[in-house]
Amino acid sequence: MRLAVSGTHGTGKSTLIAQFLERFPDYTHEPEAFETLGDDVELTDSGAPTAESLRRLLSYTVATVRAASSRLNVIFERSPADYLAYAAASRGAWGAEEVRDFIRGHTADVRSAMRQLDVVAYVPRSSEVAARPGEDARFRRRVDDKLQRILLDDARDVIGSGPTPRVIVLPASPQARIGALERVALG
Helix, strand or coil: CCEEECCCCCCHHHHHHHHHHHHHCCEEEECCCHHHHHHHCCEEEEEEEEEEEEHHHHHHHHHHHHHHCCCEEEEEEHHHHHHHHHHHHHHHHHCCCHHHHHHHHHHHHHHHCCCCCCCCECCCCCCCCCCCCCCHHHHHHHHHHHHHHHHHCCCCCCCCCCCCCEEEEEEHHHHHHHHHHHHHCCC
16 A cells, blocks of 8 residues: 655654554655755745745655555655645745746646555644644644645545545544554555
8 A cells, every 4th residue: 555644744744654664564664855855945934945945845755656656555754735735835935926836837746646645644733733843833724724625625636536545534633543544554
């Protein structure tokens, strides 16, 4: 199974994936692009990546998902759709036209890469997981809202009507999430 754990920053994705890998050691972990490219990512004053940095993160993620399309048992930290949500939430930092151009220019690649995934497990923002010190809570909330619309409402038409990916919403409680993710992996 090719499984992506999706959600805004600071929702507990890394912790959840670490717990999952303890229970399912046969899975390969593909860390989020920011962990690999972080030194090359520029952030705006609000904490949003610049448009060019988000392009690099998205391109890296799309390439990683495509490269793993024939592998079984892979868990990705973030889905390609996450980066469209970050772009949509960056309107204040980038400007409306730059956001629109980014989304238009990358939606087809995101749609194609998303179809390489079997399941996207969406981790919603929860009051049980506090924002990190210095983090812009409003930006985090905007990303979560945009991601919900993309994944659950298919607002950007990246999920489509095909059999994959299946999108599931994980429980708000961090303690309940691992059980839900285990049930998905066990089929």
